[in-house]
Amino acid sequence: MIQAITVAPSADGWTVKSDAIDDELFFISGASAEAAARDLAARIARMGAEVEIEIFLRDGALAGRFAYPRG
Numbered sequence: 001m002i003q004a005i006t007v008a009p010s011a012d013g014w015t016v017k018s019d020a021i022d023d024e025l026f027f028i029s030g031a032s033a034e035a036a037a038r039d040l041a042a043r044i045a046r047m048g049a050e051v052e053i054e055i056f057l058r059d060g061a062l063a064g065r066f067a068y069p070r071g
Contacts, residue, residue: 003044007033007055020044030055041068
């Protein structure tokens with residue numbers, strides 16, 4: 001099963017959400033949120049799961065999708 005991580009805008013910044021973490025993470029900048037999502041994805045992948053990050057823009061459009069294979 002693929003672990004999904006989502007980076008999306010919120011009212012005051014950006015959030016990182018995933019079933020792999022209990023609460024969503026909040027960041028002031030989108031760059032910080034994306035970096036945290038990539039770090040989380042790398043850790044999950046090292047534990048043996050496939051991971052996919054989806055990053056959304058403020059207008060709701062999908063800005064990018066990144067896959068991390070197991071290992």
